[in-house]
Amino acid sequence: MKFQLISAFQSNADSGYRLLPFRFGRLPDRPDEVLVTGDSGRFTFLSQADFLAFADHRLDPTTTRARDLEGLDLLHRGDRPIPLDRHAIAWRTRKAFLFDGPSLHIFVVTLRCHHSCRYCQVSRRAESDAGYDMDEATARAAVDRLFESPARQLTVEFQGGEPLLAFERIRGIVEDIAARNRSQRRTITFVLASTLHGVTDEQLAFFREHRFELSTSLDGPAALHDLNRPLPTRESHARTLAGVARARAALGADHVNALTTLTRASLAHPEAIVDHYIEQGFTSIFLRPLSPYGFARRGLARQGYATGEFMTFYRRALAHLIRRNLEGHALTEAYATLLLSSILTPFAHGYMDLRSPAGAGLGVLLYDYDGAVYPSDEARMLAAEGDRRFRMGSVHTPYRELLLSEPMQAILAAGLTEGLTGCADCVFQPYCGADPVDAYARQADVYGHRPSSAFCARQTAMFELLFGYLRDGDADVMRVFQSWVQRRAVAEIRGEPPEAIDAAA
Template sequence: MAHAVFQPRSAYAPRAGYRLLPLRFGHLDENTYIVTNDVGEYVRLDRDDLVAFVERRLAPDTGVYKALKSRHFLYEDDSSVAFDLLSLKYRSRAERIAEFTGLHIFVVTLRCDHSCQYCQVSRQSEDSTQYDMTVAHANKALDLVFCSPNERIKIELQGGEPLLNFPLVRHIVERAQELNQHHRRDLQFVITSNLSRLSDDVLLFCNEHSVYLSTSLDGPADLHDSQRPSRGSSSHQKTIEGIHRAREILGTDQVSALMTTTPRSLHRVHEIIDEYVRLGFHGIFLRSLSPYGFATRSLVKRYGVEDWLDFYKRGLSHILRINAGGYLLREDYTTILLQKMFSPLGSAYVDLQSPAGIGIGALVYNYDGAVYASDEGRMLAEMGDETFRLGHLDEDSYEALITSEALLSPLSETLLEGTPMCNDCPFLPYCGADPVFHRATQGDAVGHKAFSAFCAKQMGVLQHVIRLLETDAEARDILLRWV
């Protein structure tokens, strides 16, 4: 029997020759760089190592070389494994585009019983029923919902205050479930409500049909009431009572809350976070203002990106301390970015997609039958700019809406890999295009990135999160548990 002949140890040593795979790099801070690839892998390098890497002078036995090789930044001349793994990861992250529209937003009314200072839409008084969606339009919208090929469908019922038109909410949910007996989709419902009209009938209905509730909570009572005033009593009290009642009937995980950062919020981030902890929430989204609706006439001009970034950093530090103390609390925006960094499928968050998530990620059916490519596109239309209006339920088929120039044009313009200043940005894999924001702030769907508040915010957050991941072991451990 022949014996196998083994090569000497030297034959198995890494070869010095290597080639670069596609990459981007940029400053992380004054002394270090971040290098990223198309699938979100990253390595932090000092300048000397970066120069040696791109000049192909790195020694194969160094830690830097091994990190770059394992994360698909280089390949050795005699191996195609790196190509195969990189292409597999890229396909996995891009699969969501083929799934197409999963989020469908029904604006069932513009009527509202609150007068929020940062309201993004043109709210109407409680008796203005002409601003309610009709049953006929709701049915046509439901037909379009099931034209989407996505196997997971979420129907979000918005306003105004959607519970002011609860009969239509009931009809939409029941009709969707009836249609789904044929279509067999994974169907989910969310009502976005201030909870002031949360009756026993509404709660029983939500329990019977597995409907989630999403509300707004801006922090302690005085802050919440000053930003979300309602007639007759404290809006904060109504919201807290609604949260407790909903949890008793639906369960703790069936109710979520969202805050909005205003100038009044900037110096109270610890109090806001502590209010969420006091109420037993395990997630908080430190959301900045949007440049739409009433906010453009007052609040949005009173603080800039740097103000919000300072608010965010102080808030994230407080959240990390709370986690270190044994209470799980995620910052939801950070979690989305971490998913884009470390999850093989990235994140489905509509506002951070390339090409943009408008249309592909979400469709909006307005109370009047108009169809928009995003909720922000609807808000922009309320301000007189109908750039992102795709058509009308009475006039257009699903095919006509999805292939309309109002959708195809911004999609073709918002592929980051072909967008000036995005195509070579190291944060491209974790970012996305927001054509509605840039249209609202710069009059152009692409925008000039050097002057973009969206870009400044993204870069500021990502730089901060990556520094924490790379320089603070305790913070890294906590952050990775959120993914």
């Protein structure tokens, strides 16, 4: 048998190539380049000339450029059948969360709280109010629903109000779940969202026993935090840090995280907020813009801000974070990490707000203190304001009926970016998600209207910012991004030179 030359294995130039599904767009400051993304999230930048040749079937299929685009799953050379398996499996991998059903189960154990935060998105009640705690029968029924969901890995999150004000209910639920899980054998993570003010040693010992993740709120340095989170005693910041210190001592530092809420006052201090998290020994910061829900909407005129103002803040914060990471401070930004994971890995992510199909209901069930079941926290907020259209049923409604309820039909119809006007052909579609409840809350329409959507504006700006960094390809920035995505130290990541983009067609 004689060996054959490579030309024997190439389709001839005349048979050309076929295009595989792709989307495209341009970054604001790079009008001569085109970002091209494939269905499974792989991407490349092409010069305008190359892009037009590619899309017009004018590329010579024997060139390196054509080979590169084939390797990226953007075209298929020759006249052999397109092997769909690799595309189907890559797509299935990114949508793997669909196989699990609801994995996040939120228990609102009380609406009572001792804070009166101006932007509070939770319909809180005063600490002494009666009738706003979850009762035992409701809790037991909610645990029935939890175990009806098929997911092998479950996260059980306790919210309020301030859930520590109903600690005995938390204890009862956790012990009920733990007892039933001896036969169910699910992997369960408990999360508590709390100010941690006044957390007791007994409570901490309990959280340690059940390996809780504690999540608290820290808005930045004391002046900013206390401005955002008023207590009659004006000592919220000090009490939060004291709670964090005690929680870390009891559970270990990696079990205590903090979230940042950003008010208008925060926007002037991106570096100070980042540095405060580093000083306080956190390894992650989540720079969340203000939520439009609940009581927060009433304060928007005073405390709210437009997407552009938020992005100005965020750009500075991210640049500062990158610098600090390169200096050896391992602090990730949670939202950027989430988006980068979606862009730079083949995997599904766990973030409910950025899924397609939507995470509401399909990934999350929320059990309110009064026994109502909602597909998300936002749906509960709407109900607290009198609009109960997303109430799926009660904790006594079987799981199957909850998932087939009318609110879920509406969410499913509007919860697929692949089919939404303004999303379906967006270059960032593979990385974004639909949240019909959010769309309804903001725009009174589950389908939403992308050109006037603040959510879309922010997502687009975030993707443009991150893809701008990826296009620049600075080796140090890429090391920081990979360290966030891979959850490793920057020092462990080796430099990766940027992909060369040949402007010549």
